[in-house]
Amino acid sequence: MSATQFVSLDDFEQHAVNNLDRNALDYYQSGAQDMITLRENQRAFDRILIRPRVLRDVSQIDTTTTVLGQQVSSPICIAPTAMQRMAHPDGECATARAAVKNQTCMVLSSWSTTSIEDVAAASNASAPKWMQLYIYKDREATRKLIERAQDSGYSAIALTVDTPYLGRRLADIRNRFRLPPHLTMANFADQSKAQVGKAEKLNVSDNASGLAAYVASQIDPTLSWKHVEWVKSVARIPVLVKGILTAEDARMAVRAGVDGIIVSNHGGRQLDTAPATIDCLEEVVQAVDGQIDVFLDGGVRRGTDVLKALALGAKAVFLGRPVLWALSYKGEEGVVEMLDMIKEEFRLAMALAGCVKVSDINRDHVRMAGNPRL
């Protein structure tokens, strides 16, 4: 398929399906267990309809907005995804450069195959970069990651709170997933080889993948609100929690003093049959009551999805898998092309819905299919 035939984000995925090796494709593509949440993330957007306003002079559309006070060219940002160099040799550096070209925010996974510092050096400060964090059993290593991110110019920490254990991903178990030997967990250069080696010995039985064993060896499953408070006490930059799906937890996040919430079910990779993120957004937004910004990821594939998320109260959305598909297609250039495509779809959706600027998008622009009152 040539570049000119790519007309939607699905085309990038199809290209990856045809070209990536099975170990990487399955790791990137799959969700947990029966993948019900994975499918729901996209389907739920289809159950929301847009109520367009007309006769609004849409000759000039402004897609710009801010995330945690920093300017971005559109509310479409890049979610953290681990091990991007399995998709393309330039991996996370290519993604970071594409984010700068697109003037959008990129979140770097702490399980990246390029280090925090190398990604910072490959891009520049003109677009915001956030660092995703897990709470590792080794608390000193966790603290060091926060400090390294701050020192390298990352402007926020996104603490992932939905992964005390890794979700059960059947394809990775069948494949007995392995990180290709030429790659490392670059933020743990000193311990990566030892730990990954250790994971291999860690009872990688018929019931587990190398992934689950590695995560179990590294991540602190006692993860609780006291860890959120600890991260807040260590970090000099804003802290968001990633992985909130309920009003109850959203209120606790506000009480813990976080600076933002990412409504996320980890792309359907953790608890299968958790609800679609777009179906959780409104209750979180209402619970937060404007005190902090709320973001969303999961299943965003079209410009109309972006508009729906903003209408339901998200400040911006984050894309996970589409970035990996675009990377595997053409590295930095592929990611730029994919981000441009969905931004243009969003611009058109705004115009056809009668919105000239992002702040024009509001709750009245959407309703649930089959129920005109919601």
Ligand SMILES: Cc1cc2nc3c(=O)[nH]c(=O)nc-3n(C[C@H](O)[C@H](O)[C@H](O)COP(=O)(O)O)c2cc1C
């Ligand atoms: C291959 C892959 C790796 C991921 N790695 C991480 C990670 O290291 N840290 C994290 O917080 N979330 C991780 N996620 C979850 C994403 O940040 C995001 O929540 C999800 O991909 C959004 O859904 P989408 O892929 O449908 O856009 C990963 C997702 C995928 C698909």
Ligand SMILES: CCCCCCCCCCC(=O)C(=O)O
């Ligand atoms: C055999 C070594 C594998 C190293 C595993 C790293 C685990 C990454 C998990 C990232 C993640 O959040 C995801 O959804 O996947």
